[in-house]
Amino acid sequence: MTLPIAEVEVLFDGCRWAEGPVWFNDLGCLIWSDIPNNRMLRWTPDQGVGVFRAASNFANGNTRDREGRLVTCEHGTRRVTRTEPDGKITVIADSYQGKRLNSPNDVVVKSDGTIWFTDPTYGILSDYEGFKAEPEQEGCFVFRVDPASGEITVVADDFVKPNGLAFSPDETRLLVADSGFSHDPDGPHHIRTFDVTDTNNLKGGAVFAEVSPGVPDGFRFDDQGNLWSSAQDGVRVFDPEGNPLGRIKLPQMVANLTFGGPRRNRLFIASTHTLCAVFVGVNGAQSP
Template identity: 55%
Template sequence: MLQSHLEILDDEFRKLVLGNCALDKLWTGGRWLEGPAYFAAHRSLVFSDIPNNRMLRFDEATETVGVFRTPSMHANGNTRDRDGRLVSCEHSGRRVTRTEHDGTITILADRYDGKRFNSPNDVVVHEDGSVWFTDPTYGIDKDYEGGRAPEEIGGSHVYRIDTATGAVAAVATDFVKPNGLAFSPDYSILYIADTGVSHVKDGPRHIRRFSVTDGKLSGGEIFATCEYGLFDGFRLDERGNLWSSAGDGVHCYNPAGTLIGKIKVPEVVANVCWGTQKRNRLYICGTTSLYATYLATNGMPYPG
């Protein structure tokens, strides 16, 4: 029996889902949940509650949620690096940080050409260890998810941090509001969302696809356009299918960019993350609640 939260648009999707697995509501009580990052070593998920200026931790063994960090500098996107450390984008800190194994925080980048970032939003790590992140203005547009402040850079760009040298490079500068981003399983492609319609009438509400070569991007054609709400955060499975947040749940696109199915969620979804040691459970950050469902596919390993 197919669960009611699953919407099949193509038979490809049937091979990726489990018709007998429900959509589990694990916790509620946030204001705008974001940035889930899974840590297999201690079976936990760290995620952000941006307006409440805190990061939360879901314990997979006990299915309980507690505060991981407060204040969090209005942290948004999170990921794990190749050494298992937490990497975070901070709105009010206007920086990208790394939490070391001893709990201390290292600033990876807070400026470009001497100017402060807008409000780093989402972040991924390449297999070579470099850190890639988006920098729209959502955290400085108003006080709800950060602190109102003027732009210094004068644009919303995508950046790459060379963690060996600390050098920061702007790798994409033609976005209106770059948002979620994720690599393909072989790291040859970087997908980046543009949610510029939030600031520009009839602006972009799509995901673009770039080729990655030696730390630089080329291409940038539109991969998919959101049909309901906006794309925000997303991740890929090991088969190359892209699972993205949207206004009515999670949309699944095959590698050709065809929408093949949906996981319907009763709240606007902001981001997703693969969990469990087998990476076959998709954690879903709804507006106020954390959800999850088991799938018949597996997420690509970290970093990613």
């Protein structure tokens, strides 16, 4: 799964809290968030790192939709947005039942175009990663947005701090992290697995894997159905049933990761102050 001759490379060291890496194969670049610095950065193999968006509204998680457009969770504005090809910003979701969202954290897009995101309170707990405020929602939910009508639906309401999420390669399961341990020593630090129904609802919710030390934040699947998850001491890898397969040890806490490169065999890792990368012996699950 890992390559004996491949080493972890530091591509950039200058973030306060790196998050939300997303690979653009058509552009040959990686974009990620540096939340406390209120910016998004871009790395290209030949040009290195530059600023993609200087005022990002404290952007956190990112993904691409099925048309290749950037979809972003913004702590500062407490919304999920889409960047159009001409650079304009479209608001996908900023409220539920007339009340502002907490602070959208991570987002994925299913092949049918539906947009799924988590909404913990991290971005309103202080002024470091957003703007301190009281939550308006009654809890921290997992939401689904219909791309045609814009209707927003709660698909899971029993999380303490829902965080990273990812569909299995065949989209029959949705895995969602609960990182409640980050602010409560008795809180959860696990990943749960749900069955996705034909009507895009969720069933089940059993614990897929516990992540320790630290909490699971962001994760992605490879094309064999194995899950690569962030952890306090690096990256943990689990098989499709949640059994541990291995790990990549790193000196800083990992927040999120994604597969990229022309063959999707390079793992990009957002690790506190740094963006790292390592070639691995598998390929990431196909994405736009």
